[in-house]
Amino acid sequence: MSIFVDKDTKVLVQGITGREASEKVPEMLEYGTEVLAGVTPGKGGKEVAGVPVYDSVAQAMDENPGINTSLIYVPPFAAKDAAFEAIENDIELLNIITERIPVKDTWKILRKAEKNNVTVVGPTSVGIMTPEECKLGPIGGNQPGKAYDKGKVGIISKSGGMTTETAWTIKQAGYGVSTAVAIGGDILAGTTFADALKEFEEDEETEVVVMYGELGGTYEQEAAELIENGNFTKPLVAFIAGEFTENLPSRNYGHAGAIIRGDSGKPSVKKKKLRDAGAYVVDKHHEIQGKLGDLL
Amino acid sequence: MPHSCLSFQRPSFDVKLQENEAKKLLKEHGLTVPQRGLDGDKEYVVKAQVLANHRKENGGIKFAKGEKQAKALEKEIKGTQLEGQDIQDVLIEEKIDFQEEYYVSFTYDTETRKPALIFSKEGGTGIENREVSKLPLEDTSQFRFRQFLAENGFEGKEIIKLGMELQKLFEAFLEADGRLLEINPLAKTDDGYVILDAMMDLDDDASYRHSWDYPERSAFDREKTSREIRAKKIDENDHRGVAGKYTELEGDIGMMLAGGGASLTNMDALIACGGKPANYTEYGGNPPTEKVYKLSKVIMSKELNGLWHVGGTANNTDVLRTMKGFVQALEEEKPDYPIVIRRDGPNADEAFELLREKKEELDLNMKLFRNDTPMTETAETLMEMVEAFKEDEK
Numbered sequence: 146m147s148i149f150v151d152k153d154t155k156v157l158v159q160g161i162t163g164r165e166a167s168e169k170v171p172e173m174l175e176y177g178t179e180v181l182a183g184v185t186p187g188k189g190g191k192e193v194a195g196v197p198v199y200d201s202v203a204q205a206m207d208e209n210p211g212i213n214t215s216l217i218y219v220p221p222f223a224a225k226d227a228a229f230e231a232i233e234n235d236i237e238l239l240n241i242i243t244e245r246i247p248v249k250d251t252w253k254i255l256r257k258a259e260k261n262n263v264t265v266v267g268p269t270s271v272g273i274m275t276p277e278e279c280k281l282g283p284i285g286g287n288q289p290g291k292a293y294d295k296g297k298v299g300i301i302s303k304s305g306g307m308t309t310e311t312a313w314t315i316k317q318a319g320y321g322v323s324t325a326v327a328i329g330g331d332i333l334a335g336t337t338f339a340d341a342l343k344e345f346e347e348d349e350e351t352e353v354v355v356m357y358g359e360l361g362g363t364y365e366q367e368a369a370e371l372i373e374n375g376n377f378t379k380p381l382v383a384f385i386a387g388e389f390t391e392n393l394p395s396r397n398y399g400h401a402g403a404i405i406r407g408d409s410g411k412p413s414v415k416k417k418k419l420r421d422a423g424a425y426v427v428d429k430h431h432e433i434q435g436k437l438g439d440l441l
Numbered sequence: 442m443p444h445s446c447l448s449f450q451r452p453s454f455d456v457k458l459q460e461n462e463a464k465k466l467l468k469e470h471g472l473t474v475p476q477r478g479l480d481g482d483k484e485y486v487v488k489a490q491v492l493a494n495h496r497k498e499n500g501g502i503k504f505a506k507g508e509k510q511a512k513a514l515e516k517e518i519k520g521t522q523l524e525g526q527d528i529q530d531v532l533i534e535e536k537i538d539f540q541e542e543y544y545v546s547f548t549y550d551t552e553t554r555k556p557a558l559i560f561s562k563e564g565g566t567g568i569e570n571r572e573v574s575k576l577p578l579e580d581t582s583q584f585r586f587r588q589f590l591a592e593n594g595f596e597g598k599e600i601i602k603l604g605m606e607l608q609k610l611f612e613a614f615l616e617a618d619g620r621l622l623e624i625n626p627l628a629k630t631d632d633g634y635v636i637l638d639a640m641m642d643l644d645d646d647a648s649y650r651h652s653w654d655y656p657e658r659s660a661f662d663r664e665k666t667s668r669e670i671r672a673k674k675i676d677e678n679d680h681r682g683v684a685g686k687y688t689e690l691e692g693d694i695g696m697m698l699a700g701g702g703a704s705l706t707n708m709d710a711l712i713a714c715g716g717k718p719a720n721y722t723e724y725g726g727n728p729p730t731e732k733v734y735k736l737s738k739v740i741m742s743k744e745l746n747g748l749w750h751v752g753g754t755a756n757n758t759d760v761l762r763t764m765k766g767f768v769q770a771l772e773e774e775k776p777d778y779p780i781v782i783r784r785d786g787p788n789a790d791e792a793f794e795l796l797r798e799k800k801e802e803l804d805l806n807m808k809l810f811r812n813d814t815p816m817t818e819t820a821e822t823l824m825e826m827v828e829a830f831k832e833d834e835k
Contacts, residue, residue, distance in 0.1 A: 222649060236795070247618055247647035248549055255554055256579070271756075286756035286786075304702025310753035314815060330702075332620075333554050359705060362551040386705035387711050389721075412709075428705050430715055431815030 147275040147324040148299070148351075149238060149266065154279045155211045157202065157236065158183040159227045159355045161193050161220035165242075169283050170194045170216075176280040176289055181209040184230075193289035216282055217241040217267070224268070225250035232263050241267030241335065242282050251333045258335065265335025265374040269390040271305030271327040274312075284327060285309055296321020298437065299345040301338055302357035303364075304386075305332040309358055311384075311433065318434035320441060323351040330359060338368040342377045353380045353440050355433055357414060362389035365415040380440045382433055383423040446645065455642035456655050459490045460534045463622075463641035470613035474532040474636045483535060485511040490530035491523050492640075497566060501524050501572050504536060508549050537635050542626030545607065546570045549615040556616040558586075558607065562593065564626035580614065583608045606634045618647035634699070668739050672722075675735045682728025682758075684736045692717025695740045697767065698783065699752025700725050703816065710817035719743050727758050733766030733805045742775045747827040748780045751819060754812045755786025764792040768799050775803055779826035783819040785812035806830070 155174070160166050161183025171194040173180055182197050182205040189200035206212055215231040217224060217239060223245045228427020231239050232254075232259045239258065246254075258265045266273060276295040284291055284305075292313040298320050302308040307340050308327045315322060317419040326341050335363055338356055345351045358365040365385060371377045420426045425436050458466070463472040485508075489501035495512055496502045497591030501523045505511035515531045522528065540779060544564035550557040558576040561568060576589045586604040595603065601706045606627070614622040621642040629673070643653065663787075665673070676694045693718045698704030704723035720740060741748070749766060752758075764784070782796060793809055800807050805824065810819050 147779065157734060197808070221646065228692050245646040247644050247650075248620060249615060249618055249647065254551065254553060283756060284753075292754065298694040302702075304700075304705075306753045307702035307706065309756065310816065311650070312755060317813070321689065332549055332551060337554075357702065364551060367552075386709060389705075389708040389718070393690075394723075402822060426528060430817040432502075432791070434815070 146348050146350040147278060148213065148341070148348050149264070149324060150273045150275050150279040150281050150325060152278040154179065154214050154281065155209075156180045156240045156281065157195075157200070157205055157209075157212045157231070159198070159215055159217045160187075160223075161196065161198055162188045162191065163218055163220070165196060166284075167193045170196060170415075172283070172287050178279050178281065178285050181205075181212055202436035203231045206234055212236065212306060213217040214238045214240065214281065216272075217243060219418055220241060221250075222247045224421060225254055226255040226420075227229065228265070229257060232257050234297075235396050237263060237404040239263060239267075239335070239394075240270055240273055240281050241329075242263060242270055242272065243267075244269045248332055251331060251335075255335055259427065264268050266337055267329045267331075268324060269310055269329035269331050270303075271329075273327065274322070274325045276322050284325065284328075285312070287356045290413070292316060293325065293371065294321035294364045295323075297323055297350060297352040297441070298350040299323050299344075299348070299353065299354040300325035300357075301341045302327050302361050304357060305329075307357045307386075307430075310430070312356075313354055314431060314433050315355065315437065320437055323348060328359075329362075335355050339363040339364070339371045342368055342371055342381070345380065346377050351379065353382065354382045355382045356384070357435075358383060358412075360385075360390055360412050361410045363410075368420040369415075372424060377391075381419075382436050382440070383416075384420045384430050384433060385412045385415045385419070385426070386417075391431075451754075456645050456648070456653060457492055458641045458655060459500070459644065459711045460488065461490055461494065461530065461532065461637040461640055462655060464636060466617055466641065467610075467613055467636060467639060470616060472609060472636060473633060473681070474612060474639075475537050477510045477532070477534050477782045479511060479533060480509045480535070485533055486536050487511055487514040487518065488532045488534075489518050489523050489528040491526040491528055491533055493524040493526065494565075496523065509652055510530070511784065521562045533759040536629060537637060539626075539630045539637075541629040542637070543603075543629070544571075544573065544625045545610060546623040546625070547578075547611055547619065548576070548621045549811070551568045551576065555579065558611065560589070560593070562720070568625055578611065581608060581612050587609075593649075598620060603634070604704035608774075617641070618651065620644045622799070654823035668720075668742065671740060672736060672739045675732050675739075676699050679729070682724065682726030682732065683733035684724040684728040686721075687736065687739055688721040689743075690720055691717050692719045693744065695719050695743065695748040696722055696824070697737060697748065697750040698723050698739055698751075699755065699758065699763075703753045705749070705818065707749070707816060710820040711749065711768070711824075714820045716747070716820065716824050716827070719745055724763070725758070728763060730762055730766040730769070733763045733774055734769045735766075737767045741770055741776065745776070745806075746778050746831060747823055748776065748778060749820065749823050750780070750784065751816055752784050753786075753816060755784070758786055759788055760784055760786045761788035761792040761795070764796065766797060771799060772807065777806065778824060779830050780805060780807040781810070781819050781823040782807065783810040783812075783814060
């Protein structure tokens with residue numbers, strides 16, 4: 146078991162001929178991920194690391210039955226279009242790696258995905274990793290085995306770099322990972338902490354979840370609410386970064402943000418809410434190790 | 442990200458508009474704003490153009506009877522300061538008589554993951570302490586606004602008229618790629634609705650599809666320092682990787698931080714160990730040696746009692762290439778204060794070989810760690826060294 150990706154994940158890469166994607170596809174193949182096809186409009190007939198390239202998602206799906214996941218690497222201006230194409234072709238899971246997609250486009254992608262029961266992870270995701278089964282995206286770099294051992298700890302992280310740093314910390318403590326999900330740090334996230342926690346709750350393999358949160362937004366608070374409502378019952382270890390920013394001489398104008406969110410974007414507020422809900426909140430990242438030792 | 446400390450929003454940031462810029466943009470979208478400029482002997486409003494919340498209470502908004510007084514007030518306000526900001530620009534517009542004033546804003550709401558209208562029947566000053574209603578929005582259909590107004594105590598023709606106005610505002614918000622639009626107040630007059638004050642943040646990630654050219658405005662409560670300006674130039678002339686984010690702080694520990702999430706994590710860790718950062722910096726992507734050298738020089742140009750160069754295990758950043766820039770700065774500065782480095786990733790073996798050589802050659806008080814030591818643990822190591830160093834200095 147695992148969440149989102151496993152040995153049955155069959156991948157389509159949209160934007161496969163781009164510099165970033167063509168570098169990462171060989172890494173994914175080497176790890177054993179099944180990358181069946183790629184799409185770049187106008188580049189149909191080419192190959193990237195032996196993976197056939199098509200002009201459209203529909204063509205790729207016709208020729209490669211079984212594709213169930215799309216990894217989206219297209220540039221920001223074309224990302225919404227690419228996501229729509231994947232959704233309309235009934236791909237179940239989209240993992241959007243692209244950074245800096247305008248928030249309006251992200252909103253439209255999420256709205257369409259919801260109507261069609263499609264799961265989106267990202268944007269600004271560094272990928273999803275189920276050790277020994279599937280590495281989706283750049284997660285773990287070219288030596289994913291170094292940081293990711295198979296195990297029973299789930300990871301959910303807003304930051305790409307800190308996803309693997311957290312996996313590494315878990316490995317140093319002598320444990321492994323069931324699945325690591327990089328949800329991205331954008332204001333609108335296709336998969337939030339709460340969404341991923343619901344998946345981990347159902348996953349038999351996962352015994353503990355570690356989450357890496359940051360300042361801003363309300364997704365960390367929703368994780369706390371999920372525990373309070375009894376919908377996540379496994380131990381949750383949480384680290385929330387950016388508390389130092391609360392003492393910086395910055396300011397906000399206007400009231401909309403304050404009216405909607407109050408001061409809930411502050412890391413100290415998030416930490417308190419998670420603690421009150423019964424999560425194990427650590428103040429320093431490396432303290433995750435000791436906490437896992439207590440729990441496992 | 443976005444969110445509270447705007448300078449640290451990752452990955453994107455907002456383009457903040459002054460009132461006069463926001464009004465000009467909204468007018469282009471077919472909305473009504475007061476007539477700008479002097480036009481005979483009538484009543485005017487004279488408004489300081491600064492990004493501040495309480496302009497009226499702080500003398501940044503004044504009323505004038507006639508052109509002469511308006512000009513005099515403009516002169517009086519211009520060049521002074523409001524909430525620590527220089528008033529460089531003053532907006533003069535006709536004074537509008539109105540019957541009602543509403544608060545209207547649009548923003549993206551993380552709770553619903555949709556845009557939302559936030560509305561109050563009683564706009565104007567003091568809005569932060571009044572009840573408001575929130576309406577999550579699926580699309581730009583007008584009926585949503587009519588239904589919302591009917592539920593909020595409006596009746597008759599006003600449901601249609603104000604509903605249309607709200608729809609137009611929402612369309613403008615979307616077309617302009619806004620991240621925030623705040624109208625306070627939207628005035629109800631005999632001739633329809635007029636926007637008396639507007640604030641707007643645009644989505645920088647959408648700038649490629651607009652012809653915006655607004656000056657950069659920091660969310661900081663102060664002018665950029667000379668070091669911050671120096672650092673900013675590093676990225677301006679070279680777009681490979683990011684190495685120009687430098688925010689000067691009060692402390693004495695230089696911070697050379699790699700990676701966005703890791704740099705937030707490590708700032709917190711140093712402070713938790715009793716350290717006081719001299720700066721906040723993050724470099725990332727895959728910057729060339731030259732850029733890391735320049736950034737290192739900026740960091741080392743302060744009076745320091747310690748220096749922490751820390752990052753996670755890089756996926757893509759060439760550790761040798763970046764560390765070479767840091768070493769070049771060490772060679773020139775030859776610091777005597779303690780230095781702790783914790784880094785790993787591509788070509789880290791060669792990078793640490795180079796660091797060990799330089800440590801010997803320059804006789805540096807420096808400890809080196811790879812990823813077998815947790816990142817945040819090395820904050821404790823550095824602070825122990827700093828304590829000892831300060832004792833020796835006495």
